Amino acid sequence: MKLIKIARRNLWRNKRRTAITSASILFAVFFALIMRSFQLGFYDHMIKNAIESFSGFLQVQHIDYQDDPSLEASFPVNDSLFQLLESVDGIKTVVPRVESFVLASTGNQTKGALIIGIDPVKETELSDPANLIVHYRITKDVLEQLNNEDRVPQSIKEKLDLIAKKSYTNTGTIAMDLDLDEKKDKEILDVIGEISYFPGRYLTKDDDGVLVSDRLSRYLNLTIGDTLILFGQGYHGATAADLYPVRGIITIANPELDNKLIYMNLASAQYFLGFENRVTTLAINLYDNSEKNMLATQNKLNALLTNKTIVVKNWEEFNEVLAQQIEGDSQSGQAFMALLYFIIFFGIIGTVLMMIHERKREFGVLVSIGMRKTRLATILILEMIFMGIIGVVSGTALSLPILWVLHNNPIRLTGDMAQVMEDLGFEAVMPLAWIDMYVFWQGLIVALMVVLSCLFPLRKVFNMKAIDALRA
Amino acid sequence: MILAISWKNIWRNKTRSLVVIVAVMLGIFGGVMATGIMQGWIEQRVHSSIYAEVSHVQIHNPDFMYNEEIQYTINNYEKVTGILDTMRSVVTYSPRVKQFAMAKSSWAASGFVLKGIDPEKEKKVSEVYKNLIEGEFFEGNHRRPSIVIGSKAAENLKLLNYQVTEEKIASMNQEEYSLELIQKIQHLGSKRFRKERDFKNALQEVLTKGEFSEYSNKLVKYFSFYRTGTNIELTIQDKNGVITHPVFKVRGIYKTDNSAFDAMNAFVKRKQLNRYTGLNNSEVHEIAILATDNETGVEVAKRLKKYLPEQDVLSWRRLSPEIAMYTDFSYVMAYIYVGIILFALAFGVINTMLMSVLERIKELGMLMAIGMNKKRVFNMIMLESIFLTLTGAVAGMIFSGIIVQILSRTGINFEMWSEGFEALGYSAIVYPSVTWFNYVIITAMVVATGMISSIWPARKALKLNPVEALRTE
Numbered sequence: 001m002k003l004i005k006i007a008r009r010n011l012w013r014n015k016r017r018t019a020i021t022s023a024s025i026l027f028a029v030f031f032a033l034i035m036r037s038f039q040l041g042f043y044d045h046m047i048k049n050a051i052e053s054f055s056g057f058l059q060v061q062h063i064d065y066q067d068d069p070s071l072e073a074s075f076p077v078n079d080s081l082f083q084l085l086e087s088v089d090g091i092k093t094v095v096p097r098v099e100s101f102v103l104a105s106t107g108n109q110t111k112g113a114l115i116i117g118i119d120p121v122k123e124t125e126l127s128d129p130a131n132l133i134v135h136y137r138i139t140k141d142v143l144e145q146l147n148n149e150d151r152v153p154q155s156i157k158e159k160l161d162l163i164a165k166k167s168y169t170n171t172g173t174i175a176m177d178l179d180l181d182e183k184k185d186k187e188i189l190d191v192i193g194e195i196s197y198f199p200g201r202y203l204t205k206d207d208d209g210v211l212v213s214d215r216l217s218r219y220l221n222l223t224i225g226d227t228l229i230l231f232g233q234g235y236h237g238a239t240a241a242d243l244y245p246v247r248g249i250i251t252i253a254n255p256e257l258d259n260k261l262i263y264m265n266l267a268s269a270q271y272f273l274g275f276e277n278r279v280t281t282l283a284i285n286l287y288d289n290s291e292k293n294m295l296a297t298q299n300k301l302n303a304l305l306t307n308k309t310i311v312v313k314n315w316e317e318f319n320e321v322l323a324q325q326i327e328g329d330s331q332s333g334q335a336f337m338a339l340l341y342f343i344i345f346f347g348i349i350g351t352v353l354m355m356i357h358e359r360k361r362e363f364g365v366l367v368s369i370g371m372r373k374t375r376l377a378t379i380l381i382l383e384m385i386f387m388g389i390i391g392v393v394s395g396t397a398l399s400l401p402i403l404w405v406l407h408n409n410p411i412r413l414t415g416d417m418a419q420v421m422e423d424l425g426f427e428a429v430m431p432l433a434w435i436d437m438y439v440f441w442q443g444l445i446v447a448l449m450v451v452l453s454c455l456f457p458l459r460k461v462f463n464m465k466a467i468d469a470l471r472a
Numbered sequence: 473m474i475l476a477i478s479w480k481n482i483w484r485n486k487t488r489s490l491v492v493i494v495a496v497m498l499g500i501f502g503g504v505m506a507t508g509i510m511q512g513w514i515e516q517r518v519h520s521s522i523y524a525e526v527s528h529v530q531i532h533n534p535d536f537m538y539n540e541e542i543q544y545t546i547n548n549y550e551k552v553t554g555i556l557d558t559m560r561s562v563v564t565y566s567p568r569v570k571q572f573a574m575a576k577s578s579w580a581a582s583g584f585v586l587k588g589i590d591p592e593k594e595k596k597v598s599e600v601y602k603n604l605i606e607g608e609f610f611e612g613n614h615r616r617p618s619i620v621i622g623s624k625a626a627e628n629l630k631l632l633n634y635q636v637t638e639e640k641i642a643s644m645n646q647e648e649y650s651l652e653l654i655q656k657i658q659h660l661g662s663k664r665f666r667k668e669r670d671f672k673n674a675l676q677e678v679l680t681k682g683e684f685s686e687y688s689n690k691l692v693k694y695f696s697f698y699r700t701g702t703n704i705e706l707t708i709q710d711k712n713g714v715i716t717h718p719v720f721k722v723r724g725i726y727k728t729d730n731s732a733f734d735a736m737n738a739f740v741k742r743k744q745l746n747r748y749t750g751l752n753n754s755e756v757h758e759i760a761i762l763a764t765d766n767e768t769g770v771e772v773a774k775r776l777k778k779y780l781p782e783q784d785v786l787s788w789r790r791l792s793p794e795i796a797m798y799t800d801f802s803y804v805m806a807y808i809y810v811g812i813i814l815f816a817l818a819f820g821v822i823n824t825m826l827m828s829v830l831e832r833i834k835e836l837g838m839l840m841a842i843g844m845n846k847k848r849v850f851n852m853i854m855l856e857s858i859f860l861t862l863t864g865a866v867a868g869m870i871f872s873g874i875i876v877q878i879l880s881r882t883g884i885n886f887e888m889w890s891e892g893f894e895a896l897g898y899s900a901i902v903y904p905s906v907t908w909f910n911y912v913i914i915t916a917m918v919v920a921t922g923m924i925s926s927i928w929p930a931r932k933a934l935k936l937n938p939v940e941a942l943r944t945e
Binding site for chain 1: 793
């Protein structure tokens, strides 16, 4: 106890030194936290976009499906399989899907397309295509009408180029693109919404129609009620061809998918492909998305499955590309942080060295009046730990408000940056991760660094000769 | 005079100065390496993107850009080429027919964009022919038309096979693989595997568990090969919307840094493709142009637009905004990194300088008492601080310069994330690149850091009253 008191007083005795050392630690912690939470937040965002709201965290597949995603690598499903899967704790939803490549045509335009057969009701729990239905479309005609409309002020007419040729699911996004306030400019938005209104609806339970992605629908020149011809190869190489009415247009952030996606009812897809009760994947989402829980659930499910031709895979296995991108970026970020910490580490060693040099005489006096060197060293270590704590705590405290604000109000990118993000298939926002274990790890690393930085300088104390020290 | 004094002052307390110098050295080393890797990466990305994918300028029929429909060919092709032939800064150009096609091999189906090209012209514009990993790029005359596809498309069509051949066994590195292991693999004979998983299963049977987990991935890569000489059936639409199914022979497979490009682009001779599309020799969808360099390319696009108002003329900056953004921001990002590192270093420098001033109160008082004016004292301390940082920075720059030089020849291999990087168009092997200009800027930033972090200690020194300072112990 006494040692702690002495250490604290020593710190207060030279406030400037304490301040500089703590400030350098504060800076490192502050910067590392902000940077790391940007990274982690971004990964969460990517996973949310690509995994949670599209492929699911886990998928049940035929063992050959990953290497060879064809209709032959499929498996039959029945109620007992669903019951088995849903009986496992922590499983939020199990969604059946049939995926296959076909040619989509309107007669004179033909294009390769990916059909996904879905259960319209269950699918709302995962990718929720109902939310992607286009309700407003800014075509050439719409632009012309808007330009001739008296209720739209001139200042907004000049900005209309920003939304030309785009499709929207709600007026909120139009407001964002035009830099309008959803509440204040409600009247103008209502006018734009009224003129650009585009009909279309989600699939009903037994619908025999299809939903077509925005870019594909433009290519094929399709609109609601038009008939789409699909033809390709069904199960066991049978020829598949049929006509489908278009019920709705959906817009997808990822341009690659937006160029080729067609949703239809699971039953229609199975009938079209001669697939009976088979599916290509069962997508699974979990309540707890942590890596640990995901792997545990995956193992549990794999043990439960009696049919050895099917297997449960996690997203890091079936979307290796995304997993590697995250891993690569995360590693480079950590390398930079390690460099930063290394520099701070040298800063701390410098401080300790100076402190010992400066107080040589004081130490000499203490040792010659009988203080043991171990106690002296303990005091010094305590001082360093205090400074470390001050730095870590204040650095964390300083970053918390920023993390809080940016976590709840993510930065929305604009211009080229936004374009790049959208081209990669992600919404153009940069959310921050909220407090998690990583904050604790940062603190631990700094604490370890502080202790390590004491080691070399402390040897000086142990090798010190009281008489020489007194003369310094 | 002051210079010499300052320099000597630094070395009065060697340990203390060395701690700061080493910290600065490491910081600058890290900063230069990060800068080099980032710039190298972006330079490679920009180069491969321009010289394999988009070129400097592309001309299209404005309607073609919207849906890439086959009937929207460039109007007045002869007029366009006439202008291009005489225009200054245009190095060369290549006309292309572009048409989406479904492709079917005996084992799988996939879709890609067919580019009908004139091989000799295309070779001058795009470096794809330099990236061939198998086969040839439209050499010789064959009865069956040739197609050159990307490695990713070949994988999709199941043309990537695995086979333990005698030659490959013979050339296996004996240092890397033990003789025993090689003998075990020989048991697999010359059976051909079409799926990675089947080959892995076969390996699993002959190898022990330990050997399998250590070598399987390496072996899979080593024994993989792309099959050329197979026929693939294409499904394309001709000018009138009629669907045809021509058969092409795969005679070449290329691999760029961008796996998405490799999956989506296949090349055939324009003349041969036109037999099925029904287009004539002066109907093309795209003209790709190469200018003398990247920036001239943008300017060429502007000039062309004036001559060809009815065409859609786009420079690489518009065709690939992502690349344009990276070229603009890469330097800024690099300096932000160095800036953050220097900011962290500044704490150490301030601390050291403050100590060294406080330690020398008596001495400074003496110098002032014998007539050294305040300006000189200030300069002396500032110079000490600059020397301190600059010594470390120069050491760090020399050190990192050497390493960057070596790595720019050998490259750094990020193979473990290659798929992820290549999906974004970045090579898995980076050749770091640092320019002289980088060093100049970094040096300026270091000097500025030295100056700024000397302000507080120097002010401390200026506030000294010589009489009082002399009295301190």
